[in-house]
Amino acid sequence: AQSVAQPEDQVNVAEGNPLTVKCTYSVSGNPYLFWYVQYPNRGLQFLLKYITGDNLVKGSYGFEAEFNKSQTSFHLKKPSALVSDSALYFCAVRAPNTGGFKTIFGAGTRLFVKA
Amino acid sequence: DVKVTQSSRYLVKRTGEKVFLECVQDMDHENMFWYRQDPGLGLRLIYFSYDVKMKEKGDIPEGYSVSREKKERFSLILESASTNQTSMYLCASGAVWGGGYEQYFGPGTRLTVT
Numbered sequence: 001a002q003s004v005a006q007p008e009d010q011v012n013v014a015e016g017n018p019l020t021v022k023c024t025y026s027v028s029g030n031p032y033l034f035w036y037v038q039y040p041n042r043g044l045q046f047l048l049k050y051i052t053g054d055n056l057v058k059g060s061y062g063f064e065a066e067f068n069k070s071q072t073s074f075h076l077k078k079p080s081a082l083v084s085d086s087a088l089y090f091c092a093v094r095a096p097n098t099g100g101f102k103t104i105f106g107a108g109t110r111l112f113v114k115a
Numbered sequence: 116d117v118k119v120t121q122s123s124r125y126l127v128k129r130t131g132e133k134v135f136l137e138c139v140q141d142m143d144h145e146n147m148f149w150y151r152q153d154p155g156l157g158l159r160l161i162y163f164s165y166d167v168k169m170k171e172k173g174d175i176p177e178g179y180s181v182s183r184e185k186k187e188r189f190s191l192i193l194e195s196a197s198t199n200q201t202s203m204y205l206c207a208s209g210a211v212w213g214g215g216y217e218q219y220f221g222p223g224t225r226l227t228v229t
Binding site: 004009032034036041042043044045046049051090094101102103105106107108 | 119146150156157163165173205207215217218219220221222
């Protein structure tokens with residue numbers, strides 16, 4: 001069965017410092033992996049995705065994520081955090097053999113960036 | 116930009132009422148989805164639709180039904196609302212492109228059932 005784990009409910013980081021939000025997954029076959037962000041009182045916004053190719057994926061707002069097949073991880077990173085990055089982040093996985101419709105979302109990690 | 120709109124941001128309904136949540140997307144996407152979002156549980160798929168009049172159950176379809184009469188519109192129906200359906204409901208759409216498409220979400224409807 002597919003699953004996604006975001007082991008940290010909350011991540012605190014100081015503005016200007018690098019940030020990492022962790023995600024591990026379990027899926028049969030080669031996964032499609034996604035990160036979404038939810039700002040207060042707004043819907044989810046797509047940040048980036050891994051489909052195939054280069055393991056380092058760059059996305060919106062300076063975020064990037066690294067696909068690590070051996071560790072089944074897809075951690076979200078940013079070199080220098082901004083206060084405006086404070087939001088709820090969701091990792092998601094879609095297996096290639098599910099008809100392309102079923103996406104499993106993690107429970108979410110709340111990021112606090114302190115000025 | 117893709118735009119997904121939902122008919123209400125906040126709704127308060129009484130137990131036993133029939134509730135309609137509507138979602139409209141303007142990008143001609145084939146796939147549309149309804150999720151509910153609860154703290155600590157992430158997003159759980161209620162129903163999805165891959166074409167007009169086509170629908171598939173997600174992980175938690177009990178107590179819900181859906182309707183897709185037009186490509187751009189996907190409605191979620193709570194036949195008889197119950198307090199355990201108090202939640203944030205998110206609609207999403209996505210184009211068909213293998214399985215690698217991203218989803219576009221509406222702003223959400225926070226439903227309270229009293």
